[in-house]
Amino acid sequence: MAIAVKKLKGEEIPAQYREPGVSEVFRVTDEDGVEYYCVDDVEAAKLAVELSDKGHC
Template sequence: MSIHVIKVHGSDVPEELRESGVTQAFCIEDEAGQRLYSDNDLEVTRLAASLALQESLNEKRP
């Protein structure tokens, strides 16, 4: 199980967030390489915890 959260700046921020004036955001990447972006640190924490729990449950299934 591996969830990565990194802070991104400038052109690494997705265009839809930059258009709303966001200059830095967080990127959550799961084991499958799926990336989710948010500029809200509480939302990022919630999403990362949810993804980690989901991956943990998937690993325990036979």
């Protein structure tokens, strides 16, 4: 399984990330299916690269 990044909006956003000022959350899924959430697109991209690099060591 590859690393995946998906932008979540509205009702797709997990309850713990719903707060004023947060209109989108990024879900990063690693090769093992573990999900991470970021509220910033740059952080999500960095995390995806880090996870991808770990999988190729």
